[in-house]
């Protein structure tokens with residue numbers, strides 16, 4: 001018996017009703033992926049899913065569920081919630097996360113979480129938001145840090161992006177899976193960024209990008225140059 005095609009396994013986007021989650025959902029639904037939008041409110045998830053489905057068309061496979069139901073229905077979890085909600089949500093979802101799942105974390109710890117500026121990074125005891133997530137998921141769940149430096153506004157548009165996605169994880173297979181998903185977004189190149197501890201640096205770049213966006217009124221992204229062609233996916 002052969003395995004089902006990769007696109008048939010769902011990706012649950014937790015906090016998928018915000019701009020980062022809907023943008024990723026839109027791009028992956030267009031690429032043929034099966035998407036579950038997660039929310040604290042099932043009806044909000046369903047409304048967001050219906051809007052994405054309507055934009056992509058009848059070929060799309062997008063549904064909406066409360067976050068814990070979304071976790072229970074998928075082995076690939078994409079976390080797109082503000083830093084101030086990340087730890088509490090993961091504690092709440094822990095019993096619903098399936099063993100062997102991959103959790104891709106896009107959380108950026110910004111000072112705005114504690115009343116400061118969005119252009120300043122916030123220190124996290126564990127080193128990064130992704131390392132905090134790794135402490136909170138059940139044993140055997142792999143955490144990957146990715147998609148921090150990609151503009152949600154551009155993701156929610158129709159044009160190809162002009163941006164690289166640096167992927168950090170201590171699990172090589174989970175990192176590769178995430179790079180394959182990133183490369184499904186038109187214009188995005190995915191790069192292996194090494195261990196999860198490097199997420200600290202990648203997360204902090206976002207604070208700089210937000211500052212650049214404010215100063216120059218744009219949607220900044222990053223491109224890494226000078227690596228061998230095989231380093232880019």
Ligand SMILES: NC(=O)c1ccc[n+]([C@@H]2O[C@H](COP(=O)([O-])OP(=O)(O)OC[C@H]3O[C@@H](n4cnc5c(N)ncnc54)[C@H](OP(=O)(O)O)[C@@H]3O)[C@@H](O)[C@H]2O)c1
Nearest residue numbers: 015017018019020039040080081082085107108148151152
């Ligand atoms: N926006 C960007 O350009 C961008 C780019 C890269 C990375 N990121 C990062 O991705 C994450 C999401 O960004 P976003 O702009 O989409 O954020 P957001 O709109 O503030 O939040 C996304 C969703 O998270 C849920 N949420 C909000 N507060 C929560 C809490 N306290 N506990 C649990 N769930 C909560 C909400 O969904 P429900 O109310 O439906 O549950 C909300 O729609 C952030 O960590 C951000 O730093 C953002």
